[in-house]
Amino acid sequence: MQQLIQLIMVVVILLITGCDKTPPNQLEKIKQKQVIKVGTLVGPSNYFQSQRAEQGFEYELSQHFAQYLGVHLQIVPFFSLTELFERLNSGDLDLAASGLSYHPLREYRFGPSYRTVSQKLVYKQGRVRPRSFADIDAPIIVIEGSNHALSLEKIQYEYPSLEWQTTNNLDEEELLQAIIDEEIDFTIADSHTLALFRRYHPNVSIGFSVTQTDHVAWALRDDHDDSLYALLMPFFESMNNSETLYALEEKYFGHINEFNYVNTLAFVEASNDTLPKYRAWFEEYAGELDWRLLAALSYQESMWNPRAKSPTGVRGIMMLTQPTAKQVGVTNRLKPEQNIRGGAKYLQKLIKRIPKNISQPDRTWFALASYNVGWGHVNDARKITKQQNSDPDSWAEVKKRLPLLIKKRYYRKTRYGYARGDVAIQYVDNIRRYYDALIWLDENGALNTSSDK
Structure with missing residues (x-):
C-alpha cells in the first residue's frame, strides 16, 4: 500500500511540474532543431537553381540570418504566393523572405524594411502607352493575393469600370512573358522584377507607376510570439553596419538600374543574327571561363564587329591594343578567331593576377574593370577603399571609389594617377547585363545556334 501511495505521489508531482512547464517559443524551437x-x-x-549552386538575393540574405542565429537554413521554394502564405499561416514556415512589401491589409508581422520598390503598370511596346488607369482598355492580370491585387482593389473605388483579374497559375515573370507573347494586354510588376526581365525582353514597357515607394520586408505570423521577430532589427542593423546588405544589393541588382530600349533591343537581335558566327570560337577559347561571359565582354568592346577600331588604335572583335596582342600571340587583330583567342587569354591572365583572397564573382568583376582601365588603376581604387576603412576585396566597395580617380585630390596620391573609373563601372555593369541576358537566352533555348563563319 505504501508503495502505491509513493507511486501516486510521483505521478502527481510529474503532472504538476509538467503543467508548470512553459511551451517553447519559436526561437527555442528553431534552436532545438538547429534549422x-x-x-x-x-x-x-x-531564389533559383543555377548550374553551379542555389542563388538569389533572398536566399543569400536568409543564409546570413541563419548564420546569425547559429542554425542551418532550410529554404522552401514555392511557385504560388497563395501556397506560400498558407504554409506560413499553418506554422510550417518560420518566415517568408520573398521580396514581399508591407501592406496594412496583410495580417502578418513585417520586419524592418531593407529595400524599396515601386509597382509599374506594364504593357508591350507598340500599343498606345497608357498614362493612367483611365487609358486601360483591357483587363489587367495580376497574381492572386499579391500587393498588386490589393492596389487594384483600392483603385477600383476611383475607377469602378476598371477590369482586372487574378491568377494563381502564373508567377510575375510568366505574366511578363505573357505580355511579350500577347496573351494578355496589361499586368503590374515590381520595379526590380521588371528591371531583371527587361535585360532580355526590352519590348516590355512601363505605362505609369501604380505606387512610388513600397517597403520590402520579411513576413512572420502575427501570433504574438516575439522571440524571432525581436532579432530581425539587430540582424538588419548588423547587415547595414557591415555593408553586407549593400554588397548583396550590388551583386544582384547593382548592374540593372539603367535601361536603354534601343541598346537592349540591338543586343538581343545581335545575339541571334551575329553571335552564331563567332560562338564556336568563344566556346573553344573560353577555357575555364564561361563562354557567355567572353561573348558579353566582346559585345561591350566591339558589338561583335571583327573590324572595330577605336581612335587610339585598339582593334578587333575583342578590341586588343598592339602591345596586348603581341603579348598573347595575336599577329592579325582583324582575324576574329585570333582576336577571340587573344582576348580570352588576356582576360584569364587578368583574373589570375587578382589577389587570391578575393572570391568569385568579385574576382571576375575586378578583372573586367582591369580589362577596361588596367589593373594598376583598379588597385589604386582598392587602396583608397582601404584608406577609407572599407573592404578592398569587395567589388561593391571598390565600385564606390573608382570614380574618385577622376578627382585630383585623390588621384594625385595614387601610383598610377588619373583614370576614368566612372567609365569602368559602367563598362562592368554593361557586361554583367549582357552576360545575364546571354545566360537566360541560352538556357531557355532562345539563341540561334546555326553558324556561318
Missing part, C-alpha cells in the same frame, strides 16, 4: 525554415517564391530576384 530555420524560410519560404520564398522561385524567381531571379529571390
Whole structure:
C-alpha cells in the first residue's frame, strides 16, 4: 500500500511540474532543431537553381540570418504566393523572405524594411502607352493575393469600370512573358522584377507607376510570439553596419538600374543574327571561363564587329591594343578567331593576377574593370577603399571609389594617377547585363545556334 501511495505521489508531482512547464517559443524551437525554415517564391530576384549552386538575393540574405542565429537554413521554394502564405499561416514556415512589401491589409508581422520598390503598370511596346488607369482598355492580370491585387482593389473605388483579374497559375515573370507573347494586354510588376526581365525582353514597357515607394520586408505570423521577430532589427542593423546588405544589393541588382530600349533591343537581335558566327570560337577559347561571359565582354568592346577600331588604335572583335596582342600571340587583330583567342587569354591572365583572397564573382568583376582601365588603376581604387576603412576585396566597395580617380585630390596620391573609373563601372555593369541576358537566352533555348563563319 505504501508503495502505491509513493507511486501516486510521483505521478502527481510529474503532472504538476509538467503543467508548470512553459511551451517553447519559436526561437527555442528553431534552436532545438538547429534549422530555420524560410519560404520564398522561385524567381531571379529571390531564389533559383543555377548550374553551379542555389542563388538569389533572398536566399543569400536568409543564409546570413541563419548564420546569425547559429542554425542551418532550410529554404522552401514555392511557385504560388497563395501556397506560400498558407504554409506560413499553418506554422510550417518560420518566415517568408520573398521580396514581399508591407501592406496594412496583410495580417502578418513585417520586419524592418531593407529595400524599396515601386509597382509599374506594364504593357508591350507598340500599343498606345497608357498614362493612367483611365487609358486601360483591357483587363489587367495580376497574381492572386499579391500587393498588386490589393492596389487594384483600392483603385477600383476611383475607377469602378476598371477590369482586372487574378491568377494563381502564373508567377510575375510568366505574366511578363505573357505580355511579350500577347496573351494578355496589361499586368503590374515590381520595379526590380521588371528591371531583371527587361535585360532580355526590352519590348516590355512601363505605362505609369501604380505606387512610388513600397517597403520590402520579411513576413512572420502575427501570433504574438516575439522571440524571432525581436532579432530581425539587430540582424538588419548588423547587415547595414557591415555593408553586407549593400554588397548583396550590388551583386544582384547593382548592374540593372539603367535601361536603354534601343541598346537592349540591338543586343538581343545581335545575339541571334551575329553571335552564331563567332560562338564556336568563344566556346573553344573560353577555357575555364564561361563562354557567355567572353561573348558579353566582346559585345561591350566591339558589338561583335571583327573590324572595330577605336581612335587610339585598339582593334578587333575583342578590341586588343598592339602591345596586348603581341603579348598573347595575336599577329592579325582583324582575324576574329585570333582576336577571340587573344582576348580570352588576356582576360584569364587578368583574373589570375587578382589577389587570391578575393572570391568569385568579385574576382571576375575586378578583372573586367582591369580589362577596361588596367589593373594598376583598379588597385589604386582598392587602396583608397582601404584608406577609407572599407573592404578592398569587395567589388561593391571598390565600385564606390573608382570614380574618385577622376578627382585630383585623390588621384594625385595614387601610383598610377588619373583614370576614368566612372567609365569602368559602367563598362562592368554593361557586361554583367549582357552576360545575364546571354545566360537566360541560352538556357531557355532562345539563341540561334546555326553558324556561318
